[in-house]
Amino acid sequence: MPLIITAGVGFVLIVASFIPATIGWGEVAAVWFDILAGVAFILGGGNLLKVQLKKISDQSAGWGYALVTLIAFLTTLFVGLFKIGVPPAENQEFFGQNFVELPLDELPESQTFRVDGEIPWREVEPELPASVRRQLSEEDGQLVFRGWINGNQVTDLKEYNTTRAWYDTVDALQEKAQPPGPVKTAVSYLADHEALAFKGVMSNDQKNELLNMDGGEAWKSAIEELDQESHKTTEVEVTPPEGFEVPKSLTDSKAAEYNASEKTLTFTGPMSTSQRNLLMKQFPVALPMTDEQRTEFRKEIESRGEPFTEKQVEAFNKVMDGLWTVDQLIELLNLDDDEQEQQIRDNLEQVPAKNLAEKLTEDLKEDNPLTAEQAKALGNFLETQPTVGERNETIYFALLRGGPLSADQKQFLLSDIQAEVAWNAQIVRLFEQAHQVKYPWSGGFNDQGTAFWWIYEYLFKPLTATMFSLLAFYVASAAFRAFRAKNVEATLLLGTAFIILLGRTYVGVWLTDWVPDSLSGLRIENLAVYIMQVFNTAGNRAIMIGIALGIASTSLKVLLGIDRSYLGSQED
CATH class of the missing domain: 1.20.5 (Single alpha-helices involved in coiled-coils or other helix-helix interfaces)
Structure with a gap:
């Protein structure tokens, strides 16, 4: 029976590979085969336990190794199955929001919305998208939506039917099925989870707006609980970078507060990823350097140790050439005003690199303000540029590949990135403690x-x-004992094995490091890669084709009764 199942699945997969109309068959067959393989692995694991336990109980030869194997197997199975120490997955958590359980029918009746229209019929997959199935219905020629619709639900509905009339109906529903003004961007309802969610800290006006809806006791209780959760404070001890200030947007909303005397950072409510990134962004962007500044920077590094080697000079220049320039920024902003362009060039020499985008925009506001699109492009561009610490770290590893560096040079180049990593770790700790975990086992x-x-x-x-x-x-x-260079084939085999063995170790790199770049293909490590990718791949393909044909031939013989399997038959 296992052989028949394997043969059947294999046949279906082969057919699905050549006939596009049967791709679905192949997917279904692969799923069922995976299920059977899972059962086989479970049975195999149980058999392993049985064999090892018997060996341990009988204290037969090697029972100590069996005990170690058993402990390792059970420990790995336990920590993997129960996800010990697994953090929630970021793409499945709702950062910056608090949740309370609330059944869909407990939503206020006033938050049920109606628009004229009908759900279009589809012969293929007639059911509505899963994201709206619980909230959307049709009554008396109208679409009825309970709760508030979000962007993902709108997208799902528009993909359900692509007619113009349906698009207009969905747009009308989207416009109508929204929370009232004060809580429009803060409150949401997740029907699949039967949870009411609130983003950020709930103000008194927002709380009163929600409580004044025509909801029952369950609704009012949920609002009170959300209000309490949104005002919870989380405090951690921090060692802030020099000149640290809580971003203005966080102080205005009273979300974050820093106590300089106690060196504690307090956050109110749940922290979103954008707020986390804002707190992390406390280190200056690496500004473009002129040729004179680059030379001075190089001399400063060299003064802390030995002068650069030729390879280190080349590596240093390569890193510096790869950094952004003022001309790139000017071209990106597409400036037509020469005076505005000159002002940006002048300001880049004077404005501190910390919060560079905001300060550049502010300094240009009086005389030559940027448009909203230019300000956004400026922020996006500088957001992707390395900080001083990241630039120096890149330089450090580039220089290290060209020769040794002194301890003082290492400290000079890595001190900034060490401070960044330490600060970011503190903010991540605050971020995790302030978060209300929705799916604790969602991580891998x-x-x-x-x-x-x-x-x-x-x-x-x-x-x-x-x-x-x-x-x-x-x-x-x-x-090496077995190989003998008796003929051409044996000599090639011996030489190839020697190259592969050397190419997999640093010895091969060291032996042919002198080969110039123009002939880099002759270096042992590159020869080893070429042999494995070309000759070895070709040989493997021939072997695998032969194995596949042999298995197919043997299986057909067994299935057709021409030959017997190695297990024998019932007549034996």
Whole structure:
């Protein structure tokens, strides 16, 4: 039976690969095959447990290794299955919002909206999109929507039917099914989760607006709970960067407050990702340098250690040439006014690089203000440029590839990025503590920092590397004992093996480092890559085709009764 299932799935997948109309068959077959494979792995795991437990209970030869294997298996299974230490996935969490459970029928009756129109009939997939299925219905020639519609729901509805009349109906529904003015951008309802959500800190006006709706006790209780949650404060001790100030937008909304005497940063309510990024943005953008400034910067680095080697000079210049220039910014802003362009050039030499976009826009406001589109383009451009710390870190690693650096040079180039990383870690801690987790298990079991990831990185990988290192010595010694350059084929095999072994280690890089760049293809590490990608790939393909044909041939013989499987038959 397993062989028949495998053969059937394989046949369907082959047909689906050549006939587009049967692609759906292949997808269904692959899903069922994955289910069967999952069952097989579970049975295999159970069999492993049985074998190892029997060996341990009988204390037969190797029972100590069996005990270690069993403990490792169960530990890995436990931390992976129960996602120990797994943070919630960012793309599934609702950052900056608080939630309370509220059934759909507990929404105020005044928040049920009606527009003229009918749901169009579709022969293929006639059901409405899942995102609106609970909230949207049709009554007496009208669309009835309970609650408030969001942008994703509008998109789903427009994809449901592409006629002009339906688009107009959806637009009318979108315009009508919105929360009232004071809470329009703050409150939302997630029907799939049966949860009422509020973004940010709830003001008294917003609270009164929501309480004055014609909702029942459950509605009023939910609003009170949301109000309490939105005013919760989170406090962490921080070591702020020099000249730290809470961004004006956060102080105006009373969301964040810094106590300089106690060095504590307090945040009220849930923190959104934009607020987190705003608090992180406390370090200056690396400004363009003139040739004289670049020379002085290079001399300052060299004064803290040895002069640069030729490769280090080349690497330094390459990094500096890759940074943004004033001309790029001027071209992006598409300035027609020469006076405005000159003012930007002058200001870039005087304005501090911290909050550069805001300060440039403010300084140009009086005489030569930027348009809204230009100000947005300026902010987006500078947002993607490296900070001083990021620039110096890039320079450090580029220089390190060209030669050694002194401890003083390392400290000079990495001190800024170390301060940035430390500050960002403090803000992330505040961000996580202020967040109300919606789906605690939504992250991947093998995400970086989880218990499963730790076991894999610091136990499994070192053990695997150790095992394969030992095997490599055995295989290499056996290969060199067995290989004899008796003919052309054996000589090619011996030479290829020698190149691959050297190309996989630093010895190969060191032996042919002198080869010029114009002949870099002759370096051992590049030869090894070429051999593996071309000759080895061709050989593997031939082998795999042969294996596939052999398996298909053997399977057909067994299925047709021409030959017997290695398991024998019932007559044996």
